[in-house]
Each structure stands twice: as structure tokens, then as C-alpha cells.
Amino acid sequence: MDIFIDLVLIGLSNGGIIALNAVAVTVIYCAVRTLNLAHGDVYALSSVMTMVVLRNILPLDGPPSWSQLIIGLIVSVISTIIFGMVFSMLIEFLGFRLFRGQSRLAPIIATLGLSFMLYQLALVWRKLLPTFSAGEHRSVPGVDELPRDVVPHVFPQLDVFQALGINTTSRFDIKDLFIIVCAPIAAYLVHLLLNHTKIGRSIRACAQNSLAAQMVGVNLNGAIRAAFAIGGALAGIAAFIFAITVERPVANHGAQSGLIAFTAAILGGIGNPIGALASGMLIGMFAAFSDYLLDGRWTPALIYLLLVGLLMWRPSGLSPEERVSDLSQQTSDVVVLNATRASAALRPSAILINLVPLALLYPLIVPLIGEYYLPVVNSFLIYVVLALGLTILLGFAGVLDVGYALNFAIGAYIMAYMTGPAMAWRDQLLGFVPDGLIVFPVIILITGCLGIVKGWITSRMRIDYLAIATLALSLMMRDILKNSGAGGVGGFSAIPPPTLFGVHFNNFTMQYLLVLGLVAIIVIGSYRLLNSRTGRAMAAMREDEYAAQSSGVNVAFYKSVSFFIGDSIAGLAGGLYASMLSFAEPGLADFQVSVMVLSMVAIGGIGNITGAVFGVFSIMGLDRIVIPFIQSLMGEQPFVQFTLRELNFLLFGLALYFSVFVSRRFKSKTEN
Amino acid sequence: MAQEVLLEAKGVTKRFGGLTAVNKVDFVIYKGMIAGLIGPNGAGKTTFFNNMTGLYTPTEGDFIFNGKPITGLKPHIIQDRGISRTFQNIRLFGQLSALENVLVGMHTRLNGTVFEAFFRPKRVIHEEKRAREKALDLLDFVGLGRDSAEMAARNLPYGFQRRLEIARALASDPKLLLLDEPTAGMNPQEKKELTELVDHLRKELGVTVLLIEHDMKVVMGISDRVSVLDHGEKIAEGLPKVVQANPKVIEAYLGTGAAAEGA
Numbered sequence: 001m002d003i004f005i006d007l008v009l010i011g012l013s014n015g016g017i018i019a020l021n022a023v024a025v026t027v028i029y030c031a032v033r034t035l036n037l038a039h040g041d042v043y044a045l046s047s048v049m050t051m052v053v054l055r056n057i058l059p060l061d062g063p064p065s066w067s068q069l070i071i072g073l074i075v076s077v078i079s080t081i082i083f084g085m086v087f088s089m090l091i092e093f094l095g096f097r098l099f100r101g102q103s104r105l106a107p108i109i110a111t112l113g114l115s116f117m118l119y120q121l122a123l124v125w126r127k128l129l130p131t132f133s134a135g136e137h138r139s140v141p142g143v144d145e146l147p148r149d150v151v152p153h154v155f156p157q158l159d160v161f162q163a164l165g166i167n168t169t170s171r172f173d174i175k176d177l178f179i180i181v182c183a184p185i186a187a188y189l190v191h192l193l194l195n196h197t198k199i200g201r202s203i204r205a206c207a208q209n210s211l212a213a214q215m216v217g218v219n220l221n222g223a224i225r226a227a228f229a230i231g232g233a234l235a236g237i238a239a240f241i242f243a244i245t246v247e248r249p250v251a252n253h254g255a256q257s258g259l260i261a262f263t264a265a266i267l268g269g270i271g272n273p274i275g276a277l278a279s280g281m282l283i284g285m286f287a288a289f290s291d292y293l294l295d296g297r298w299t300p301a302l303i304y305l306l307l308v309g310l311l312m313w314r315p316s317g318l319s320p321e322e323r324v325s326d327l328s329q330q331t332s333d334v335v336v337l338n339a340t341r342a343s344a345a346l347r348p349s350a351i352l353i354n355l356v357p358l359a360l361l362y363p364l365i366v367p368l369i370g371e372y373y374l375p376v377v378n379s380f381l382i383y384v385v386l387a388l389g390l391t392i393l394l395g396f397a398g399v400l401d402v403g404y405a406l407n408f409a410i411g412a413y414i415m416a417y418m419t420g421p422a423m424a425w426r427d428q429l430l431g432f433v434p435d436g437l438i439v440f441p442v443i444i445l446i447t448g449c450l451g452i453v454k455g456w457i458t459s460r461m462r463i464d465y466l467a468i469a470t471l472a473l474s475l476m477m478r479d480i481l482k483n484s485g486a487g488g489v490g491g492f493s494a495i496p497p498p499t500l501f502g503v504h505f506n507n508f509t510m511q512y513l514l515v516l517g518l519v520a521i522i523v524i525g526s527y528r529l530l531n532s533r534t535g536r537a538m539a540a541m542r543e544d545e546y547a548a549q550s551s552g553v554n555v556a557f558y559k560s561v562s563f564f565i566g567d568s569i570a571g572l573a574g575g576l577y578a579s580m581l582s583f584a585e586p587g588l589a590d591f592q593v594s595v596m597v598l599s600m601v602a603i604g605g606i607g608n609i610t611g612a613v614f615g616v617f618s619i620m621g622l623d624r625i626v627i628p629f630i631q632s633l634m635g636e637q638p639f640v641q642f643t644l645r646e647l648n649f650l651l652f653g654l655a656l657y658f659s660v661f662v663s664r665r666f667k668s669k670t671e672n
Numbered sequence: 673m674a675q676e677v678l679l680e681a682k683g684v685t686k687r688f689g690g691l692t693a694v695n696k697v698d699f700v701i702y703k704g705m706i707a708g709l710i711g712p713n714g715a716g717k718t719t720f721f722n723n724m725t726g727l728y729t730p731t732e733g734d735f736i737f738n739g740k741p742i743t744g745l746k747p748h749i750i751q752d753r754g755i756s757r758t759f760q761n762i763r764l765f766g767q768l769s770a771l772e773n774v775l776v777g778m779h780t781r782l783n784g785t786v787f788e789a790f791f792r793p794k795r796v797i798h799e800e801k802r803a804r805e806k807a808l809d810l811l812d813f814v815g816l817g818r819d820s821a822e823m824a825a826r827n828l829p830y831g832f833q834r835r836l837e838i839a840r841a842l843a844s845d846p847k848l849l850l851l852d853e854p855t856a857g858m859n860p861q862e863k864k865e866l867t868e869l870v871d872h873l874r875k876e877l878g879v880t881v882l883l884i885e886h887d888m889k890v891v892m893g894i895s896d897r898v899s900v901l902d903h904g905e906k907i908a909e910g911l912p913k914v915v916q917a918n919p920k921v922i923e924a925y926l927g928t929g930a931a932a933e934g935a
Contacts, residue, residue, distance in 0.1 A: 525790050532789035532796070533775075533782045536768070540776040543765035550725060550759075552751035552780035552844055561786055 005170045007288045013176035013245070015284020016183030017238050021257060022264035022276035023187045024234035027194070028088075030207040030271045031227030034104060034464045037111040038091045040258025041118035042232055044250040046084040046239035048122050050076050051151045051249050052129070058152040069154065073244075080243075081236035087118070088232025092225055099660070105400055106660045108467050109602065112402065113657030116595060119253050120650040126249065151247045175245040186237055187277035190230060194273060199226045207271060255591055256300070259472055263307040266314075301479040304472040311465045312457060353610060355520050358384070374508040376624050378580055381515040383620055386573040387600045387612040388522045393566025394598075395607025396526075396535060398542025399455075399559070402467045403474025404597055406454070407447040407567040409481060409589035411574025414443045416492035416584040419499075436498030436505075436579045440572060447571025448564040455563035459556065471591065478589035491585030498579045511580050518576070522569065526609050529565075538562055592649070599652040602659035619655065623648050675702040678880050679724075679755075679848055684733035686716075686723055686904075693719040695904040696733070701848065706874055706881045708895030708912070710888070712924055716904040717884045718760060721850055725757050726750040738847065752780040756841035757850035760884075762833050766826035770816060770836050773825050774807035777843030807843065813876075814839040814869060831862050835869070842877065849873065851883045855890050863887065867894055892916060900924065 021043055028036045057072035058064045064072065095114050099106035160172040194200035202223040205213035214220050243249055250257060264283045268275030283303065290299045361377060386408060393399050417423055418439045426433070454473060458466045482489050497506045498514065505511050529535040537558045540548035549555050578584040587593070600619050604611020627647065681699035685692065694716040701707050711717050723730045726747035734743045742750050756777070765773050782803055784796045808818055814835040820828060825836060834854055841849055851870065855863040867890050873879050885891040891898055892912040900908040900915060902924040908915050915921055 528792055529789050532792075532800075533779060533784035534786045534789040536772055536776050537779055539768055539772070540765050540779075543767060544763050546727065546747075547759065547763035547765065548776070549747035550727075550751060550757055551777045551840060552748045553776065554746070554748045 002168055002170045003292070005168065007292055008285060009170065009172055009176055009180075011285030011288030012281055013179040013284070014287060015281035016179035017242050017280075018257075018260055018264050018284050019183045019277045019280025020186055020234050020238035020241070021261035022268060022280040023190050023273045024231035024238070025258075025261045025265040026268070026270055026273055026276045027190060027203070027227050027234075028231040029265065030194075031203055031224040032096050032107070033207075034107060035262055035468060036091065036095070036228075036231070037108060037255065037258060037468075038095060038115040038118060039088075039231065039235060040254030040256065040261065041115045041122070042084055042087045042091065042254070043235040043239050043257055044252065044254040045087060045118050045122045045125075046080050046236045047243045047249040048125050049083045049236075050080045050240045050243035052125075053079050054151055054154070054244070055129070058154070064152065064154075072152075073154065076244075077237070077240050080240045081233045084234075084236025084239065085229045085232035088228045088235060089225055092228035094657075096224070096228075097221065104462070104464050105467075106663070108400065108402075108464050109598075109656050109660045112595065112598075113653045113655070113660075115254060115258075116649045116653030116656070118653075120647065120653065122249075122254075123649070151243045151249070153247065154244045179241055179245060182237070182241060183280070184277060186234060187273050190234065191273045193230065199223065203227050253591060255471070256475070259307060259468070259475070260300075260303055262468065263303055263310065266307070266310045295483070297479070297483040301476045301483070304476040304479075307472045308457065308469050308476075311461055311469045355523060358519060358613070359516060374512070375581070376620075378508060378511050378515060379577070379624075380616060380620050381512070381519055382573050382576050382580065383597070383600065383616045384519050384613055385515070385522060385576065386570060386597050387604075387616050388519070388526060388609065389566050389569030389573065390597050390601045391604075391607060391609060391612045392526060392529065392569065393562055394601060395612075396530065396542065397538040397559070397562035397566070398463075399562055399566070400463055400467045401454075401470045401566070401594075402598065403470035403472070403477075403589075403591075403594050404566075404570060405589050405591075405593035406470075406474040406477045407450055407570040408574040408577070408593065408597075409477065409584070409586065410447050410450060411443045411571030412578035412584035412588050413481065413487075413492075413574075414446060414571070415439055415575040415578035416487070416495050418442070419579065420492050420495045420584075435500050436496070436575075437500040440575055443571045443575045444568040447574070448568035451563035451565075451567025451570075452560045454567065455559050459559060471594070474589050474594055475591060478586050481586035481589060487584070489586065491583060491587075492578075493583040495578050495582045495584065497582070498576075515576060515580075518572070523609060534558070534561065592652075595652050595656070596648070599655035599659075603655045605663075606659065615655075619648075619651060622651060675705075677701070678703045678738065679882075680736045681720075681724070682734045682736065684720070684723060684730045684735065686719055686728060687731045693904050694723065694730075694901075697901070697904075697906050699899065699906070701880060701882055703847075703880055704874065704878065705896045706870065706883060706894055708891035708898040709882060709884045709901065710886070710891055710898060711901035715901040715924075717901055718852060719904075720901065721757065721852055721884065724750075725755060725850065748780070751844060751846075754844075754847035755850065756844055756846035756848075758834075758837040758841050758852055758854060760852040760856060762830075762837055764825040764833055764837060764840070767824055769822050770811060770825055770828060770832075770839075771804070771807050771821040773836055773840050774810055774843045775803055777840035778803055778807065779844070781844050807839075810839045810842055811836075814842075815865075831858065831866075834858070834866065838869070838873075842873070842879070846879060848880045848882065851881060853884055853886055855885065855887055863890060866890075870894055888916070 021039070024043075025035065025039055028039065053076040054072050057075060058068055091111060091114055095111040096107050099110060155173070155175045155178070158174040160174055160177050161168050161170060192200075194204060199222075202213065202218040203226060205216075205218050206220055206223045213223070239250065260283065261280075264280040265276045267283070268277070268279035283306075287299045287303070290296075290302055294302075358381065386404075390401070390404050393401055393404070415436065417426060418434055419436050454470065457473070458469050461469060481487075481491070497504060497511065499505065505514050529538075537548070537553045538561070540551060540553055541555050541558055545555055574584075574588065577588070596619065600615035601612050603615035603618055604613070677700055679699075679701040681697055684694055684697045684699070686694040697720060709717055709720070719728070722728045724735055724742075726742075726745050726749070729744045734741055736742070737750075737753055737755060740753075742753060742755075745753075765776060768776070782799055784799060788796045808821060811818065811821055816828075816832055816835055816839065820832060825833065828836060838849075838851070838854065854870070855866050858866065870881060870883065871894050874881060883891065883895065895912055897910065898912045898915045899906055900918075900921050902920075907920045907924060908918045910918075
């Protein structure tokens with residue numbers, strides 16, 4: 001019984017923070033009719049703000065005086081709320097207003113980019129904090145210390161049950177009481193704000209029908225801005241509460257807290273602050289119970305599963321008004337900017353333009369930079385394979401898969417299982433180690449079929465929900481790989497290089513030729529696809545799904561085909577990765593990998609084959625060659641080393657953001 | 673004249689919640705005719721189209737096309753059976769070239785499979801070549817000319833976009849062509865040209881046409897028969913001249929008083 005009470009209390013206090021973010025997501029959704037992917041990062045960044053303010057007012061060691069405490073809390077809560085509001089409104093401007101009325105896809109990609117930029121900002125900011133306090137000796141001189149991003153103590157050690165004289169072994173910290181009281185108050189205030197104030201009414205009016213609201217004199221921009229300000233303030237409050245109770249800033253990439261908040265918001269019936277509050281609390285409780293009864297490692301995966309399930313249940317819209325909207329009136333969401341023209345497939349020169357530089361790369365680069373970079377060049381080519389796969393899925397067929405790395409990881413794991421050392425399961429079943437190259441068709445088949453399953457799960461979803469569902473699926477897969485018996489967090493290592501009938505591709509030159517060959521096949525295949533009945537059907541589906549159906553295209557079938565091709569190429573890249581870099585880890589399915597590939601494809605103008613190759617080289621070149629080169633010039637300064645190494649998030653963010661930004665300019669130009 | 677029935681709608685009803693958009697409409701189209709469907713805004717004309725082409729499934733009633741029921745079939749299957757359509761608000765594949773738009777329209781008449789897309793056997797090469805020639809001919813036929821073939825559809829002028837949509841719909845050699853307000857947004861000269869094109873279609877390609885139109889002049893000029901929908905119900909049907917004089921129709925368009933005055 002005491003354990004039950006403990007779990008309920010833990011659940012409620014964790015749920016309080018989820019609930020605040022869920023309310024924020026709900027209010028923002030009301031205004032823009034889509035989920036704000038950067039919300040979690042506003043929240044995470046705000047918690048750094050709270051920490052910085054408190055560290056400057058409160059002593060890091062020893063208890064604060066009352067005056068310090070009161071001033072510290074007031075200043076930090078106000079500054080965090082303002083901070084959250086400012087950043088949320090900034091996102092509204094950069095991620096939504098600039099793209100209003102154009103496409104539902106653009107804000108998704110733009111906020112994804114902004115999310116990564118904010119994450120980078122949080123990382124650098126935390127890094128900038130003093131790593132040790134005055135008078136303290138550094139443990140090892142010259143070695144970079146972990147940032148001491150702790151928040152000073154605010155709450156006294158006080159057990160509410162004890163103080164009240166209740167006889168129980170359960171603990172009920174004053175901190176938890178604070179959250180459980182604060183969250184409902186904040187949610188109720190938002191409820192009042194939406195229902196009983198002018199600005200609240202205008203937000204709800206825009207949610208019902210933005211055109212009609214504008215006609216009766218509601219300022220649409222003002223209402224949306226207000227919704228983001230409210231959302232940002234809530235993120236600020238949640239961040240403040242998190243920072244002072246957990247005593248550290250939110251360290252995860254904000255996408256994770258964002259996804260959990262989305263889940264709660266959807267579960268509570270989107271647009272309903274009280275519902276979001278209740279379901280936030282419910283998810284907190286669910287997490288507490290699943291942490292205790294099942295295993296804490298599985299809780300996020302279960303929440304992602306819930307999210308995907310909810311999106312499958314309401315694939316076309318979360319609020320009642322959206323669901324009745326007339327299908328035939330829906331505009332299509334086209335993100336493709338600079339698609340390779342099908343007519344290019346008829347000219348061999350167009351194909352050679354992609355392959356000749358890749359083929360020359362190796363012989364040119366060896367004398368220039370030496371053997372050390374050869375594996376780097378090979379990994380570039382593996383990313384070319386991956387980016388070409390996403391070019392087909394996103395660029396040709398218009399499927400915005402934000403969790404594209406899912407099958408990359410699966411491919412790597414299949415390779416590890418089939419050819420890696422000491423696989424009891426394989427040895428029992430097969431009794432021999434198959435050749436690496438023979439495993440590839442198996443990988444293609446399995447990952448392609450998984451792609452079809454992914455396509456089926458997301459088949460009826462609106463494009464922005466599809467993005468979120470694919471993201472959740474890939475994170476779920478990462479957690480499954482991490483937690484299941486499959487090698488655990490570290491994954492598998494010592495996977496041998498590919499072999500075929502006794503030929504070992506065990507030197508870099510052979511591996512280079514192998515991947516180059518595969519890239520050539522995929523490039524030629526892509527051009528052929530583009531210029532075929534199948535490719536045209538995919539493009540038609542991307543441009544306008546309903547018009548495609550009315551022109552006789554079986555959209556469901558070609559969606560499956562696109563997923564099969566795209567995901568089997570991801571699996572192929574994963575298999576190559578595992579056998580050439582000799583390891584497979586859960587991190588391959590991570591958000592960062594998916595977004596990296598997405599940004600590579602985006603740089604080249606989504607849908608462009610040559611562009612994708614160029615995107616890989618610009619991003620990987622910066623990441624693997626230019627940044628290490630600058631690092632070597634900068635010498636041994638730990639701060640610079642750390643920051644530069646981490647800068648790739650900024651890079652991905654900028655690439656994504658500017659690709660849609662440019663596409664917006666481009667579109668408005670051609671339409672005028 | 674023994675006329676052959678091409679499409680028959682039997683008691684088609686479509687309700688959205690409490691709203692009845694189409695109410696027990698019976699409707700027959702004979703082979704080779706140009707049938708007009710008119711009615712004031714919100715009369716249920718486009719909803720009727722959408723039910724026929726498979727975007728919606730009728731709440732009650734059936735569509736029978738060429739002797740076989742097509743009610744509830746998927747849009748791409750209905751298109752394959754021989755009903756093509758255009759849209760009131762033009763829905764082209766904006767980033768594809770005009771030629772590719774027509775080739776997509778030919779989708780159900782081509783055989784290249786997914787595998788053949790990659791391996792490109794001789795048969796598919798020939799098929800593609802023939803398809804291209806036919807698509808270019810169609811572009812010529814609707815008056816786009818071969819120069820526009822490689823232009824992205826979204827960059828074509830408005831009138832050309834309308835014509836391209838018709839070419840795309842014709843690409844599958846449909847038995848029945850549904851045109852949803854093909855002259856919307858055009859000036860009188862353009863309207864006249866488009867009307868000629870529709871007339872041309874029937875004469876040269878032998879396509880049966882069902883035309884939704886707002887502009888009375890256009891419908892009256894080319895239709896063999898006109899049907900009038902109002903509030904989801906068919907209130908009149910017959911020769912254009914006769915329908916035009918029907919008090920019910922005048923009432924639907926102009927209000928109760930007008931009918932009384934007219935009579």
C-alpha cells in the first residue's frame with residue numbers, strides 16, 4: 001500500500017511537469033493546427049535560464065538566507081517565464097508565420113531545424129558555465145570537467161507526511177507537493193484565459209475557423225502570437241519547476257519531452273487545457289507504475305507506442321472540426337523544391353555527373369590527405385546511399401519520414417546478427433556464418449517489409465502526424481534495441497568486413513569500390529525510377545494525392561512501394577555501415593541520425609539526386625574534415641574542442657531551416 | 673433512336689451528419705451525349721460528382737456504369753473502368769511537366785511494373801515511347817502545343833492549366849468525361865474556345881461528357897440535355913430550352929418572386 005502511495009505521488013509530481021507542457025502544446029495546436037516540434041527545446045532551454053539566474057543569486061554551497069531565497073525565486077520564475085515567451089514567439093515567427101498559408105510541411109521541417117539550433121544553444125550555454133566554483137581544486141589540471149550544471153538547493157528537506165504526523169513509510173517531499181499544487185493552478189489559469197478573456201476567445205475563434213474569425217475582426221497574427229506566448233510561459237513555468245525540484249536543467253534533446261507532451265495533449269483531447277492537465281498527470285502516473293512494475297527503461301518506448309496509437313486512431317485531425325473537413329478541398333502539402341526532372345534520366349551525362357566525382361574522389365584524396373581519411377571517405381559513400389534512399393521516399397514520393405534512421409539501425413543489426421562473432425542464436429539456426437554480401441538481400445527484404453509496415457501504420461495520417469509518428473517509431477526502435485537482449489546499450493562490435501565466396505573486402509580500397517558500385521546502381525536506378533510509370537505515379541501522389549487517385553493511381557500501393565524502396569535502401573546502408581565500421585549500436589536509430597540525413601537531403605533541394613550527393617559531402621565534409629582540421633589548428637583548448645565537436649546540431653538545424661526558407665522564397669517568386 | 677445507357681444513378685443519397693447534400697437523385701447518361709448538370713451554389717453538384725468518382729460512398733443508392741455497379745469502389749478503380757474527371761479548382765501535379773501530367777493520366781493504360789522501372793526491358797521502352805507520342809498528340813488536341821510539353825504545370829497560364837487537366841483526363845481514353853466547371857474564371861472569349869473544345873471532344877473522340885457548369889450560356893449552348901439540382905434534389909431535366917423556362921428552375925436560381933413575375 002505504501003508503495004502504491006509512493007508511486008502515485010511520484011507519478012503526480014512527474015505528471016505535473018508533463019501536464020504543463022501538454023497544456024502549452026494544446027494551446028499552440030489550437031492556434032496553428034499543428035504540433036510545434038521546437039516546443040520541447042524552448043522548455044529545455046528555459047530550464048538552463050532558471051539555473052543561471054539561481055546560480056547567480058543563491059550560494060552554490062550551504063543554505064541560502066531567506067532574502068536570497070525569496071529574491072532568487074521571484075527573479076528566476078519571472079525571467080524564465082519571459083524567456084520562454086520570447087523564444088516561443090520567436091519560433092512562431094520563424095517557424096510558422098513566415099510559412100503561413102503555404103504548406104503544412106514547411107513548419108514541420110522549419111521547427112525541426114529550430115529545435116536543433118536551440119538544442120545546440122543549450123549545450124553551448126551549459127558548457128559556458130564555470131566548471132568549478134571558486135576555491136575548489138580541479139580534479140585533473142587541463143582536463144575538461146563536466147559542466148557543473150546543478151541548480152542550488154531551494155527546498156528544505158521536509159517530508160510532508162512526517163510534518164503532518166501521518167504514520168507511513170511513504171515519503172512525500174515538499175518539492176512534490178509544490179509541483180502537484182502548481183500544475184493544476186497554472187492549467188486552470190490557462191483554462192480561464194481561453195474561456196473568459198478576449199484574447200482567449202480570439203484564439204478559440206481562429207481555431208474554429210481562421211478565415212471567418214479574421215472577417216469578424218479577429219487579428220489572426222495577434223491571436224497566434226498570444227497562443228505561443230501562453231505556450232512559452234507554460235514551458236517557462238514547467239522548466240522553472242523542473243529546475244528547482246530536480247536541481248539540474250533538462251538535459252535531453254527537447255524532442256523527447258516534446259513528444260511526451262504531445263502524447264498527453266492528444267490523449268486529453270486536443271484544445272482542452274483541463275484534459276491535457278488530467279492526461280499529463282495520468283501519463284506521469286503511468287510512467288511511475290511502469291518504472292516500478294516493468295522497468296524504467298521501457299517507459300519511454302511505451303509512451304511512444306501510445307502516441308503512435310493515438311495518431312492512428314485520429315489520423316486526419318485531432319479536434320472534431322478538422323475531421324469533418326472536406327477531403328476534396330484539402331490542399332496538398334508539397335515540400336519538394338528542386339526535384340530532378342524526369343527528362344534528365346534520358347541523358348547519360350546527367351547520371352555521370354553524379355558518379356564521376358565520387359569515382360575520382362578516392363584516387364584524388366589518397367595522395368592528398370593520406371590513408372587516415374579513407375574510412376571517412378567510405379563512410380561518406382554510405383551516407384550517400386542513405387541520402388539517396390530518403391531522396392526517393394521524401395523527394396520522389398513526398399513521404400516526410402523524420403525517423404528514417406530506424407531501418408538504418410535494423411540493417412546494421414541484421415548484419416551484426418548474421419556475420420558478427422559469437423551469435424549463439426545464428427549458430428544454432430544456421431550452423432555457419434553467411435557471407436556478408438549474401439546477407440544484403442535478406443536485409444533489403446526485411447527492412448523493405450518493415451518499411452511497408454511503417455507505411456501501413458501511417459497510411460491514413462495527415463502529413464504532419466506522419467512526421468511525428470515516424471519520429472516516435474524510430475525512438476521506440478532505438479529503445480527496443482537498447483533494452484532488449486540485442487547487445488544492449490553498447491550494441492555489437494567486431495563485425496567482420498563483407499565477404500563473398502571467399503573474397504574478403506578487408507581493405508579500404510575494396511570497400512570503397514564495393515560501396516561505389518552500390519551507389520552507382522542506386523543512382524542509375526533512381527533516374528530510371530524517375531522516368532517510369534511507377535516514378536510518375538509516386539510523383540503524382542506527392543503532388544496531389546486525390547488528383548492522383550482520380551487519374552487512376554492506386555495511392556495505397558505506391559505508398560507501400562515507396563516505403564519498401566526507401567527503407568530497404570536505409571537497411572542496405574545500415575548493413576554496409578555495420579560491416580565496414582564493424583559495429584552496430586542502438587544510437588544508429590537516433591533522432592540525430594535521421595535529422596542528419598534529412599538535412600543532407602534538404603541542402604540539395606529535396607528530391608534532387610545530385611543535390612543529395614552534394615548535401616552529404618557538405619555536411620559530412622564539415623563534420624569530419626573541416627571541423628577536425630580547425631580543431632587541430634586551435635590546439636588543445638578544451639572548450640573549443642568540445643564546442644566544435646558538438647556544432648553539428650547547429651549545422652543540421654541551419655541546413656533544415658534554410659532549405660525550407662529558400663523554398664518559400666522560391667515558391668512565392670514563381671507564383672507571382 | 674435507340675440509346676444505350678452508359679451511366680445510371682439510382683436513388684443516390686449522400687448525407688453528412690444531419691445535412692443531406694444529395695437527395696435520391698436518379699440520373700441517366702446515354703452514350704455519346706453531352707449532359708449538363710446545373711444548379712445554384714451548394715446544390716450538391718460537386719458532391720454528386722465525388723460520389724460517382726469514388727471519393728465518397730453514397731449513403732444510399734447505386735451508380736451503374738456500363739452495366740456494372742461501381743458504387744463504393746476506390747477512385748482509381750472507377751477511373752480504370754472508364755470515368756475520368758477534372759476539378760473545379762484545378763488540381764494538376766504542379767511540379768511535373770505538362771507531358772508528365774498527361775502520362776500520369778495514362779497510368780491505368782500502361783503496363784510497366786515496379787521491377788520493369790529498374791530493369792527497363794524493350795517492351796517498356798517501346799511502351800514509354802508510344803505513350804509519349806500519344807501524350808504529345810493529346811496536348812496538341814487540347815490546344816497546348818508541343819512547346820509547353822516540358823514546362824512545369826504550375827508555370828502554365830491559367831487557361832492552359834484548364835486544358836491540360838482535360839488532356840490528363842482524356843489520356844486514359846475514358847468512356848465518360850466529367851468536367852467540373854471547366855470555364856470557371858475565364859473571360860467570354862476563353863469560354864467560347866473551351867466550349868468549342870468540348871464539342872470537338874465528342875465529335876472526334878466519341879467521348880460522352882457530363883458537364884457541371886455555372887455559366888448558363890455554356891451549358892445551354894452545347895448540352896443535349898440539362899439536369900438541375902437544388903438543395904440536393906433533381907428539380908428539372910430536359911432539353912436546355914425547356915429547362916430554362918421551367919418556373920422551378922428560375923425560382924431556384926433567382927428566388928420565389930422571380931418565378932412568379934416570369935410566369
